[in-house]
Amino acid sequence: MNNKYSIFSLIKNAFTQHENWQQAWGNPEPKKEYDAVIVGGGGHGLATAYYLAKKHNMKNIAVVEKGWIGGGNTGRNTTIIRSNYLWDASAGLYDHALKIWENLSQELNYNVMFSQRGVMNLAHNLQDVRDLKRRTHANRLNGIDAVWLNTEEVKKFCPIINTSPDIRYPVLGGTLQRRAGTARHDAVAWGYARGADEMGVDIIQNCEVKGIKRSGDIIEGIETSKGFIKTKKVGVVAAGHSSVIANMAGLKLPLESKPLQALVSEPVKPIIDTVVMSNAVHAYVSQSDKGELVIGAGTDAYVSYTQRGSHDVVEGTLKAILELYPIFSRMKMLRQWGGIVDICPDASPIISKTSIKGLYFNCGWGTGGFKATPGSGDLFAHTIANDEPHKLNAAFNINRFVSGDLVDEHGAAAVAH
């Protein structure tokens, strides 16, 4: 049983030099059998396990992770959270997540540092203006806060943006979602892990899935680096490696895995108190609480699992950033990295049953999965527990690629609609 974190526990532990804090989650060996196994210990996987235990009373479950929890895309993204998606299905999905974010620190008794500092999407040409205005109207019809800002209002909201009309990417306006913002990515994984562990979920790290055992079209268990685990239900939340797991089960998915890059600067005093995303030029910027500029770039255009990404992609992003924010021209970049994102042809996720009974996939989040973490976990847990999708993720089934009923949302990272 974990201790509840509070101001009193903080003071109490201060007297013992913070040396007596309890382990936040255990390090168990896998049991022979579980009611369900989640493959992938990132934010989405841990959230799935948390909601399976909490809302569906499935306590005899495990999360298996080939590395350490939160070490994949959960620890590599730019932590932007928003729900201003165009289509009804996406709006429902992402706003469901945003509503959970708003109370998540309290629910988990773990500070995920959710900060509703607003997310602004810039328009650089006439088509951007039309598309973003349309999206603002669509958002408001779906009960999602959104406002259109003209160039002067953009400048007022974020004064360091260069709004001069003669630059390569002139700012013709933008949209603002004030409820949107950022959160601390590691804390999300750790908070869900601690919460799941407390309810009896086994979190098994350094345990790689080597094979999926099935008899006919029914799941029997998984082969792992720590031996065979018998289970009737396997929920795969493996992000860029979803196709690798699918291939083990003899399935093909409509995914391509590509490196997506991000980088952070040296820390500086507060200069940008919101998140600004530039759809057309793949340039996203915010500032972390430590003072680093957090910059998101685009994906490489080819399949790769290298977790690094190309130099020309970063160069293009920084060119755009420097023109929009001339004040950053002397900043030094400290670190650059890549995460492998699994992209669907319609840039929307898959939260779905499959043709194999007991095998479920939660994948295809592409470049924008972090924002959905709590909602994704909640809906995937519902899908696994009931063997039926929740109404909010029914549209995100895998059969949409057969029926043609796609959720064509090339706005995963607010990339041009």
Add this chain to the structure above:
Amino acid sequence: MFIINCPYCGERDQSEFTAGGEAHIERPKQPTELSDDEWAEFLFMRKNIKGVQFERWNHAHGCRKWFNVVRDTTNDKIHAVYKMGEKPSID
């Protein structure tokens, strides 16, 4: 980022090329006969291999010709480059 040996122009930087995805997915000969499942397979389903993958590339900022590449997606090492319609000789 890596160097691709275009079979027509020689070694050039990868940024001169565009990736065309998985190779050897043949367009259906009888499109009207295809079921929805077969269309989905042709249009959307991909092997997305972690390891050695056969793929198409186009030298977009060069000769603009299409050709095939055998590349390891875990380290971007290219094992073979061959023209459309040819068979690869993999080293």
